[in-house]
Every structure is written in structure tokens, then in C-alpha cells.
Amino acid sequence: MLAFDFDGVIADGVDECLLVSWIARHDLGLDAFSPGGLDSVPNSFRDEFSRLRRFVRHDGHFLVPFIGDTKDIDDAIAFGQRYDSIPESEREGFREKFVAIRTAARKADEGYWFSLHRTFPEVVRTIALLRGDIQIVSGKDGLSIIEILRNQDIHVDDAAVFGRLTSKRGVLTELLEVARGRGEELVFVDDNLANVIEAIQLGARGLWATWGHHSDDDVIRAKRENVPIVTLESIGSLLGELTHGVHGMRFLHTMIRVSDIEDSLAFYCEALGLVEVRRTESQAGKFTLIFLAAPGDTDAAYERAPLLELTYNWEPEVYTGGRNFGHVAFEVPDIYVRCQSLLDHGVEIRRPPRDGKMAFVRSPDGISIELLQAGAPLPPAEPWQSMPNSGTW
Numbered sequence: 001m002l003a004f005d006f007d008g009v010i011a012d013g014v015d016e017c018l019l020v021s022w023i024a025r026h027d028l029g030l031d032a033f034s035p036g037g038l039d040s041v042p043n044s045f046r047d048e049f050s051r052l053r054r055f056v057r058h059d060g061h062f063l064v065p066f067i068g069d070t071k072d073i074d075d076a077i078a079f080g081q082r083y084d085s086i087p088e089s090e091r092e093g094f095r096e097k098f099v100a101i102r103t104a105a106r107k108a109d110e111g112y113w114f115s116l117h118r119t120f121p122e123v124v125r126t127i128a129l130l131r132g133d134i135q136i137v138s139g140k141d142g143l144s145i146i147e148i149l150r151n152q153d154i155h156v157d158d159a160a161v162f163g164r165l166t167s168k169r170g171v172l173t174e175l176l177e178v179a180r181g182r183g184e185e186l187v188f189v190d191d192n193l194a195n196v197i198e199a200i201q202l203g204a205r206g207l208w209a210t211w212g213h214h215s216d217d218d219v220i221r222a223k224r225e226n227v228p229i230v231t232l233e234s235i236g237s238l239l240g241e242l243t244h245g246v247h248g249m250r251f252l253h254t255m256i257r258v259s260d261i262e263d264s265l266a267f268y269c270e271a272l273g274l275v276e277v278r279r280t281e282s283q284a285g286k287f288t289l290i291f292l293a294a295p296g297d298t299d300a301a302y303e304r305a306p307l308l309e310l311t312y313n314w315e316p317e318v319y320t321g322g323r324n325f326g327h328v329a330f331e332v333p334d335i336y337v338r339c340q341s342l343l344d345h346g347v348e349i350r351r352p353p354r355d356g357k358m359a360f361v362r363s364p365d366g367i368s369i370e371l372l373q374a375g376a377p378l379p380p381a382e383p384w385q386s387m388p389n390s391g392t393w
Contacts, residue, residue: 001179001186002239003172003204006138006145006163008053008191008212010123013140016116018049020105021062024097033105034112054213055079057192058139058166063094075217076194099141099164106144117148120211122232124152126239136161137171137188172199187239189230193218196227207238252372253291253307255326261288261312268292274308286314327360327368327393335359335373336381350393352384360393368393 142163162171179186186204191212199206207230258264274292290310332338351360356378359371
């Protein structure tokens with residue numbers, strides 16, 4: 001199970017937070033939510049607001065930069081103490097105004113509101129491609145998170161968005177229990193180092209996002225406490241590896257054999273509405289492979305999932321007994337481990353993974369299942385290298 005913070009990890013909305021806070025603190029009208037309103041904020045305050053952003057864990061914390069001189073605040077403890085020194089009624093009043101103004105501003109000028117949130121393409125693309133069990137755990141309100149994600153064409157279940165949290169401990173504890181109940185681990189990504197350390201202490205796999213808001217002291221502490229660090233350049237490959245470890249396998253495609261390419265494409269593409277995304281031909285094997293995707297899946301086509309594979313054999317063949325339905329393919333993190341597990345369950349390996357890359361088995365009803373090694377083939381190993389084929393697959 002994957003869980004992400006929002007502000008600072010998926011998007012940077014510091015200017016939106018600054019402007020909403022400024023309007024709330026000074027009881028300005030909604031007309032101040034504009035480029036001119038943002039430009040009217042003094043640069044000195046804007047700089048101090050941005051500097052303190054790394055200590056913010058919920059929307060009430062945006063009140064701190066308005067309370068006296070904050071130059072002496074240089075760590076999370078001092079920041080928390082300054083916030084706690086503010087009367088509770090003032091803190092709660094600010095939070096109510098903040099949310100009310102954000103909600104009204106989003107409705108009044110959605111385009112400008114969206115423009116104040118700079119999303120990180122590497123993270124957005126990773127979330128879209130993983131198609132996993134994604135949870136959002138954030139101090140930002142849930143409706144704003146949902147709207148920003150939908151604007152990026154990412155649809156997350158509303159129940160998977162946990163917003164306006166003053167502490168993430170409770171939600172992370174609940175998610176950790178759910179993940180363990182599934183036999184999975186919880187992977188949590190946040191740019192707030194304290195949140196990541198807390199998640200690790202709870203038993204989750206915490207990853208500190210270094211492209212968010214942090215200080216040099218955070219870097220020193222992360223290295224001292226051996227906190228795993230993730231960068232924008234590494235997030236895609238790292239989470240891909242972790243997802244393989246969490247979920248064990250990934251659905252790739254379903255293959256069916258066809259007797260006529262033109263007739264088949266007329267049905268699947270012209271009539272059914274699928275889109276051809278890739279085609280390969282093998283002179284040696286005398287076959288053509290055509291991969292089709294549903295229109296909504298074309299962006300993920302280069303990840304080879306989820307696709308329909310049409311196999312056209314150049315030598316004529318009459319398909320009977322279901323041979324026209326070829327196989328279902330799955331990618332696995334270790335093909336040798338998976339095949340051994342199948343053997344342990346009494347399943348016959350029809351085509352052993354002699355090449356460290358591919359194997360075939362059959363279901364009790366005779367459906368062919370292809371297993372493909374993720375990434376590069378594994379080095380040849382016994383007993384697979386010497387194991388003969390068995391029957392058909």
C-alpha cells in the first residue's frame with residue numbers, strides 16, 4: 001500500500017497558502033484572491049512565510065508567520081512552541097477563516113486557484129502509472145486534493161484521501177493495520193522529515209521526499225538517522241520496485257490468436273473502439289503481434305499493461321478447442337521463486353524458465369498462463385535449465 005503526503009510531494013501550493021493566509025489574517029475580501037492580491041504581499045513576509053513552510057504540518061500553522069518576530073525560529077520545536085503560545089480561540093478562528101476563504105476562492109476562480117498549485121510531473125506520472133492502492137495523507141483539505149488530482153486526470157477514491165490532519169499518526173496506524181492484514185507493507189512518502197521518522201517508528205517504510213520544503217539541518221538529521229531518501233529522479237523506479245515487492249505480480253496482457261488481421265482490426269478497433277499501440281513482426285517465427293489498448297489506457301501502453309495482444313500466425317491454422325484464446329500474462333519479480341511456489345502447490349510447469357525470463361503453466365480448466373520476469377532475465381539456474389517442456393501450453 002502506497003501513501004503520499006500532498007503539499008510538497010505531489011504539488012507545491014505555497015503561493016496559494018500564502019495568499020489565503022494573508023486574506024484570512026487581514027479580513028480582506030475575496031477580490032484580493034488575484035494576481036494583484038498576491039503581488040501586494042510584502043516580499044519580506046513572503047520570504048519568511050516560505051522559510052517557515054518546512055515546519056508546517058496543518059493549515060493552522062500558517063498563522064505563525066503573522067505572530068511577532070519569527071527570525072529566531074529555526075527548528076520544529078521552536079515553531080511548535082510559538083504556535084502553542086497563540087490563544088486557542090485565535091488559532092481555531094484562523095483555521096475556520098482559512099478553509100472558508102480557500103473554498104470560496106476555489107469556486108470563484110478555479111483557473112487561478114489551480115495555477116497556484118505547481119504539480120511535480122515525475123510524481124503525478126508515477127502515481128498514474130502505478131495504478132496501485134494509493135492513499136493521500138495530508139494537512140491540506142481533502143476536497144482541494146481531490147480537485148487538483150482530477151485536474152491532472154488522476155482519480156483517487158474519496159475514501160482514500162485523508163485531509164486537514166493535525167497529526168498523521170492515527171491515520172498511518174490504521175493504514176498500517178490494513179496493509180498488514182493484506183500481507184503487505186505500508187510505504188509512506190512525505191517531505192516533512194518528522195512525519196517520515198514517525199511513520200518509520202510506527203512500522204511503515206518511510207521515504208523522505210527531498211524536493212519538498214526542508215532545511216540543511218533536515219539533511220544532516222536524515223543521514224544521521226539513516227532515513228531513506230527519495231529524489232524526483234529516483235521516485236519512479238524506486239516505487240516501481242517497491243510495488244513489485246508489495247503486490248508480487250502485475251497484469252500485463254491477454255493474448256488471442258486471430259486468422260485475419262484486417263477483419264480483426266475492423267472488429268476490435270473500428271467496431272469495439274480499441275486503439276493499436278504497438279506492432280511487431282517476426283520473420284523467424286512467422287508471426288505478427290498487435291497490441292491494443294482501451295482509449296483510457298493508452299498513456300500506460302508503454303508499460304505493457306493492460307493490453308490485448310492479437311497474434312497472427314502466417315501459416316494458416318484452423319482454431320478449435322479454444323486454441324484461439326492464447327494466454328494471460330503476468331510479470332513477476334522473481335520467476336524462479338514463483339515457479340517453485342507453483343511446483344509446491346502441485347502445478348505442472350509446462351514450459352520451464354530455462355532462459356530466466358519466461359514460463360508457462362495451465363489452470364485447472366486448461367487456460368494458459370504466461371509468467372514473465374520483470375526487468376532483465378535472471379541468470380540460468382537449475383533445476384530450470386535442465387527441465388524439459390511438458391505437453392502444450
